[in-house]
Amino acid sequence: MGSVDGGNINQPALGRPGVAAARAGFVRQSGGLRWHLRAFFGRNRHADFKRAVAQWLEGWDPPVEGLILVGPSGGWCLPGAFLQRYAHVVSVDLDPLSPFLLRWRHGVRVHPVREDFVTALPRLLQKYPRHAVLFANLLGQLPLERTDHEHVIAALGRVLEQHHWASFHDRYSAELEPRQARAARALSTHAPMTPATLQQLGYSGVWIDHGTQDVFPASLPRQYFPWRILRRRFHWVEAGCVAPSRSARPDRSPLGIG
Numbered sequence: 070m071g072s073v074d075g076g077n078i079n080q081p082a083l084g085r086p087g088v089a090a091a092r093a094g095f096v097r098q099s100g101g102l103r104w105h106l107r108a109f110f111g112r113n114r115h116a117d118f119k120r121a122v123a124q125w126l127e128g129w130d131p132p133v134e135g136l137i138l139v140g141p142s143g144g145w146c147l148p149g150a151f152l153q154r155y156a157h158v159v160s161v162d163l164d165p166l167s168p169f170l171l172r173w174r175h176g177v178r179v180h181p182v183r184e185d186f187v188t189a190l191p192r193l194l195q196k197y198p199r200h201a202v203l204f205a206n207l208l209g210q211l212p213l214e215r216t217d218h219e220h221v222i223a224a225l226g227r228v229l230e231q232h233h234w235a236s237f238h239d240r241y242s243a244e245l246e247p248r249q250a251r252a253a254r255a256l257s258t259h260a261p262m263t264p265a266t267l268q269q270l271g272y273s274g275v276w277i278d279h280g281t282q283d284v285f286p287a288s289l290p291r292q293y294f295p296w297r298i299l300r301r302r303f304h305w306v307e308a309g310c311v312a313p314s315r316s317a318r319p320d321r322s323p324l325g326i327g
């Protein structure tokens with residue numbers, strides 16, 4: 070529940086009390102220099118995935134005043150045309166190179182926030198009540214940065230209930246023969262991907278669950294994009310868009326009138 074302080078409704082917190090925020094740096098398990106090199110040298114192999122993300126984002130055009138972009142890194146998987154749509158972009162990333170790479174690669178000037186999004190986002194949502202939020206392929210990496218990742222994911226829907234938001238994130242990953250990986254096709258479904266889905270798709274072996282099963286409301290239409298991140302490393306990436314709940318739109322007065 071939000072609390073009322075001096076007439077403002079405070080955003081509920083995202084993280085578990087006492088869990089330390091992830092620290093900014095050039096080398097991170099979830100991104101940083103290693104990711105920049107991987108994205109640069111893997112750009113041809115990543116082309117189909119990036120096209121799928123671009124097509125999906127073309128269909129997401131919420132009526133907002135700006136965008137809070139969470140985990141953009143260098144925007145290696147993000148289409149410039151999508152970023153250029155917004156008059157004001159706030160980017161939240163631990164990587165100090167992120168704003169420079171976004172400008173260099175996409176010509177987009179962002180308002181950079183170099184901080185753990187778990188601490189920054191509640192404050193930013195309050196400051197920018199009419200901005201949409203895009204989580205750009207980081208929620209599946211959250212276990213690498215925070216021990217309370219399950220708590221954070223469980224709190225997301227409530228913290229974001231007044232906002233348009235979207236996310237694409239790792240759902241499952243595995244070592245996969247290149248031939249099998251190349252044969253994978255995007256899926257559009259209301260049914261969340263589960264181990265049973267992987268079985269139906271004919272996969273065996275060990276699959277890593279990225280802990281993102283509860284990012285979206287259960288009945289939300291969603292898509293799954295295949296991504297050959299490395300020659301033999303394959304990810305299913307889940308993508309979905311969520312609209313504000315009717316009872317929580319920011320244009321309603323605190324008394325629910327209007």
Ligand SMILES: C[S@@+](CC[C@H](N)C(=O)[O-])C[C@H]1O[C@@H](n2cnc3c(N)ncnc32)[C@H](O)[C@@H]1O
Pocket residue numbers: 091097099100101104108139140141142143144145146147161162163164167184185186187205206207210211214
């Ligand atoms: C795999 S990269 C995302 C790829 C990126 N969207 C692209 O198109 O290149 C994950 C990014 O999320 C950032 N990140 C991870 N955990 C974070 C956190 N808790 N707060 C803010 N940024 C975070 C990392 O620094 C990294 O840049």
